[in-house]
Amino acid sequence: xxxxxxxxxxxxxxxxxxxxxxxxxxxxxxxxxxxxxxxxxxxxxxxxxxxxxxxxxxxxxxxxxxxxxxxxxxxxxxxxxxxxxxxxxxxxxxxxxxxxxxxxxxxxxxxxxxxxxxxxxxxxxxxxxxxxxxxxxxxxxxxxxxxxxxxxxxxxxxxxxxxxxxxxxxxxxxxxxxxxxxxxxxxxxxxxxxxxxxxxxxxxxxxxxxxxxxxxxxxxxxxxxxxxxxxxxxxxxxxxxxxxxxxx
Numbered sequence: 001x002x003x004x005x006x007x008x009x010x011x012x013x014x015x016x017x018x019x020x021x022x023x024x025x026x027x028x029x030x031x032x033x034x035x036x037x038x039x040x041x042x043x044x045x046x047x048x049x050x051x052x053x054x055x056x057x058x059x060x061x062x063x064x065x066x067x068x069x070x071x072x073x074x075x076x077x078x079x080x081x082x083x084x085x086x087x088x089x090x091x092x093x094x095x096x097x098x099x100x101x102x103x104x105x106x107x108x109x110x111x112x113x114x115x116x117x118x119x120x121x122x123x124x125x126x127x128x129x130x131x132x133x134x135x136x137x138x139x140x141x142x143x144x145x146x147x148x149x150x151x152x153x154x155x156x157x158x159x160x161x162x163x164x165x166x167x168x169x170x171x172x173x174x175x176x177x178x179x180x181x182x183x184x185x186x187x188x189x190x191x192x193x194x195x196x197x198x199x200x201x202x203x204x205x206x207x208x209x210x211x212x213x214x215x216x217x218x219x220x221x222x223x224x225x226x227x228x229x230x231x232x233x234x235x236x237x238x239x240x241x242x243x244x245x246x247x248x
Contacts, residue, residue, distance in 0.1 A: 001141070001159075003206075006039055008032045009116060010107045011062045011208040014166055016139075017044065021052035023139050025157055025166045026208065027067030027078075029104065031116035036066070037073070049074045052138060056080040056124060057155045057168035059087040061104040063208065065120040079136060081146065081153035082129035088122035097122040099234050130155060147197065149190025150181050156197065165197060166206040171223055173210030178223045183233040191227050194220070 006013040009031035016023040028036065040046055051074045056064045058081075067078050088097040104118045128137050132146035136157070145156040150169050157166040169181040170193060184190050197205070204214050215223070 001161075003159075004039070005206075005211065006035060008035065009062070009113060009118075010104060010111060012206070012211055014206055015039070016142075018139075020050075021138065022046070022050050023136070023142070024051060024054040024070070024076075025057075025206075026168060027054055027056040027064040027070075029062045029116075030065040030069065030118050030120050033066050033069060033073075036070075049076075051076045053077050053079060053136060055130075055136065055144075055155065055157060056126065057157075057166075058151045058153055059122075059124060060151075060169070061101050061118050061120060063168060064124060065118055068121060068124070077127040077137065078124070079128040079130050079144075080124060080126035081144075081155050082131045082134075083153040086123050087151060087153060093122065096234060145196065147193035149184055149186045149188075149193050151185055152189075154193070156193075158200065158202075163200070163203045164206065164212075165200065165202045167197060168208050170194065170197065171205075171207065171210075171215075173207060173213060178210075178213075178215055178219050180223065180227050180232070183231075184228050185231055185233055187228045187231060191224065194224055194227065 002017040004015045004017060009029045013028055013032055013036060014025040037048055040048055054067045054070055054076050056067050056078060070076055071078055101118050130144040134144045136142040136144065141160050143158045143160060145158055147154050147156040147167065147170050154168060156168060156170060171178045172181050198220050204212050206212050
């Protein structure tokens with residue numbers, strides 16, 4: 001197995017290459033589809049339908065945005081967490097989906113990336129539903145870990161032979177420090193997820209935002225200390241800013 005790391009629109013892309021198939025560790029952004037297809041057909045010199053499985057670790061634009069279009073293009077299957085319902089459900093879900101796409105565009109602008117279309121469906125129809133400890137279909141050396149907290153359906157992917165874990169947005173690296181992502185909807189679950197990953201003592205960790213890293217115990221502890229004790233969400237952030245503005 002060769003694990004390729006590509007520069008995506010606003011996050012890293014991880015593509016696992018096998019002799020007879022390819023595994024995409026996350027659903028990427030819609031804007032990443034040309035980069036990914038060019039790498040497969042150009043750099044790897046392989047047919048696009050060698051892409052066998054795409055995992056969607058959670059429903060944010062840079063982790064789910066390309067998945068369903070890739071399925072139409074390549075015939076690949078999609079795997080996601082075995083959690084009931086849709087993340088972007090109801091009227092609040094519509095607003096949150098729109099807000100998350102605006103946040104993705106804002107991040108791209110901060111990174112000096114050109115404008116790209118990041119729209120994707122708010123609803124996901126997965127071919128496979130993964131529970132904690134399930135192996136990935138046709139990729140038995142990879143195990144799904146339920147690492148909720150950022151959302152209610154976050155997955156991490158543990159590659160057993162190398163003891164390396166892709167944790168998606170469980171942590172992000174900013175200015176040399178590991179910090180919690182934004183948002184954190186379920187702080188208690190989030191802290192449990194961090195402890196779960198720490199207990200596995202991975203040889204290295206792959207971040208969606210920060211590359212391959214090897215956090216020390218002290219750095220993990222710093223991250224735990226920064227973990228919120230209350231939900232840290234879009235709406236709470238807006239309310240806090242409004243309160244501060246009204247007090248002026």
